[in-house]
Amino acid sequence: MTDLLLKGANLLGDKGADVLVRDGVIAEIGSIPGAGELGGRQLTVDRKSVV
Amino acid sequence: MTRKHLLSSADLSRDEVDSILDTAASMHDVQRRDVKKLPTLRGRTVINLFFEDSTRTRSSFEIAGKWMSADTINITGKGSSTSKGESLRDTVMTICAMSVDALVIRHSASGACHQVAQWVDASVINAGDGTHEHPTQALLDAYTLRQRLGSLEGRHIVIVGDLAHSRVFRSNVITLGRLGARVTVVAPPTLMPSGIGDWAARDGFATSWDLDQTLYAASPADRPDAVMMLRVQRERMSGGFFPTEREYTTGYGLTRERLARLYAATPDLPILHPGPMNRGLEISAEAADATSSAILDQVSAGVAVRMAVLYHLLAGETEAAA
Numbered sequence: 001m002t003d004l005l006l007k008g009a010n011l012l013g014d015k016g017a018d019v020l021v022r023d024g025v026i027a028e029i030g031s032i033p034g035a036g037e038l039g040g041r042q043l044t045v046d047r048k049s050v051v
Numbered sequence: 052m053t054r055k056h057l058l059s060s061a062d063l064s065r066d067e068v069d070s071i072l073d074t075a076a077s078m079h080d081v082q083r084r085d086v087k088k089l090p091t092l093r094g095r096t097v098i099n100l101f102f103e104d105s106t107r108t109r110s111s112f113e114i115a116g117k118w119m120s121a122d123t124i125n126i127t128g129k130g131s132s133t134s135k136g137e138s139l140r141d142t143v144m145t146i147c148a149m150s151v152d153a154l155v156i157r158h159s160a161s162g163a164c165h166q167v168a169q170w171v172d173a174s175v176i177n178a179g180d181g182t183h184e185h186p187t188q189a190l191l192d193a194y195t196l197r198q199r200l201g202s203l204e205g206r207h208i209v210i211v212g213d214l215a216h217s218r219v220f221r222s223n224v225i226t227l228g229r230l231g232a233r234v235t236v237v238a239p240p241t242l243m244p245s246g247i248g249d250w251a252a253r254d255g256f257a258t259s260w261d262l263d264q265t266l267y268a269a270s271p272a273d274r275p276d277a278v279m280m281l282r283v284q285r286e287r288m289s290g291g292f293f294p295t296e297r298e299y300t301t302g303y304g305l306t307r308e309r310l311a312r313l314y315a316a317t318p319d320l321p322i323l324h325p326g327p328m329n330r331g332l333e334i335s336a337e338a339a340d341a342t343s344s345a346i347l348d349q350v351s352a353g354v355a356v357r358m359a360v361l362y363h364l365l366a367g368e369t370e371a372a373a
Contacts, residue, residue, distance in 0.1 A: 012160055013138035025183050026162030029140075 005032065052363045056168045060186040060225040065162035068229050072194050074359035075352070081091045081118065082355055088273060091366050092121035093150040100143070101178070102128035102158045107176050107326055107350055108187070115357035121152075121365075139163060140170055147171040152365055156180070161218075162169040174364045182302055188325055189222035191356040195349045196277055199321045207273065209265055212281025212333050214238040214247070215292070219325045220281060224256045235275075237262050237345045239303060241292045262303050266313060269294050274316060277345075280334045282303050296332055305338040314343075321345045 004021040011019045011026060024051035052067050063071070081087055101109050109125065116123035126146070128134065133142050143154060153174040156164050161181030168175040169281040179185040194205065200206055208227055214236055215219050227234050234256040236247075244250070244256065251258050259265045268274050283299065293299045305322065313320050322334075322344045322357060330336050339346060 012140065012158075012163060013133060013136065013142075014140060015138070021162075024161055025181075026160055026166060029166055040109065 054364060056164075056177075057186055057360055057364060058164050058168055058175065058177045059184050060152065060189050060222040060229075063186070063226070065229045068190070068193065068226060071190055071356065071359045071363060072197060074077065074362055075190075075194050075355040078358040078362070079352070079355040080117075081358070082351070087118045089119050091362060092116065092119040095365055096150070097121045097123045097153045097155060097361065097365075098146055098151050099123060099125045099155045099178075100131075100138075100146070100157075101125070102133065104158075105157055105178070107360065108157065108185075108354055111350070111353040112176075112178065112357050112361075114354050115361055118354070119358055119361060121361065139167065143167050143171055147173050153361070157313055175308065176360065176364065179218055181218065183218055183219075184222045185218040185325075186222050186226070187353075187357055187360055188219050189226035190221055190360070191349055191352040192219075192323060192325070193226050194352045195323065195345050195354050196227075196232075196321065197230075198352070199345060200276055202231075203227065205233065206231075206276040207233045207235065208277050208279065209235050209275040210239060210281065210306070211237045211262060213242045213283045213292075215242045215244050216282070216284040217281050222249065223279070227363065233257075234279045235259055235265055235267050237303070239299070241295055249306045251287055264308075267316075271316075275313075276317075277321040277323060278305065278313070279325075280328075280338075281325065282327060283329055283333050300332055304332065305334045307335050307337040310335065310338045310341060314341075319343045323349060325349065 006019040011032040012029060014029055017028060017029050020032055052070055052245050081089060099109055099112050113123045113125060131142060133139065151173050153176060154167065154171065154177045155178050156167055157178040158164065158180050164175055164177040164180045177184060177186055196203055196208065210220055210223060219338035220236060224234050224236065236256060237259045240260055247258055253325055266275060320343055322338055322341055324339065326346065328334055328339055330339060
């Protein structure tokens, strides 16, 4: 399963929130531990390596 | 059924689907009365929160709520504070602070309804989230097919079109599979979702790139019992998914010629389309208006099914509180 972790994204109008997208579906939004300072860049990650 | 939200077709068991469809049949009887009113949801407030355009879904949810005596209010993205930059979370928290009972939500982001369900106490009904799911559409399609075909056990349903952008297809393969139907989905390779092979193996449906081979299978047992055409969603396309509209119609449209050949074998073959239709692109006018077309039946079933969904999610609480 490939997750997409967005730091400081603007999805659902929540500016600056971290967003975890799993298989194309928003799975989590808010402050996600381990999101890192990616400055809004998109990064494909393995969720296990993030938590 | 003791469910609070309806977010995904995968949440519903076979028994729950049957229960909703049976209730919808009763609600359909109400729809045919002169006075279409039930007191079931008196005192309940249902908010239709639509951030994407809708004709059928929004109006049928509004009618369903009103016929069941709920107070229904429509809010659209353009007319709400989201157009001023308010986040979805703040919008729904604000609405729910007014003690509403249910939010019917359509949003362009896949997963938006799941997020809202985590933030609010009200029941949340997914009325379409991005390219993810549209569970009430799948229920009304199943209801329409059941009205036409009886039990769907072992029936072969062919779904054709823009699968890559279709939330209707995603919900339908789950719901029709629950009811025992065999589903084959057909699309050009560019409009097949990535990873569909694994997904088809998991959920038990077949895929094909060849519409004619699927429609006119050599074995009668493999021929379709119903055909559902899906809209080409040009508004969600960012690139060229097929060379020309004419080429798409030639390869994947339900044309007059294909309809005539289907009718030669099965004159009463149900033809479905969730709407809105691109006449002349994915479906010809002859097919849309054919005697066996179930497209307006789907619209009619939409109200009954959404009444049933509101009943199952909200009426139990009402009865418990009474």
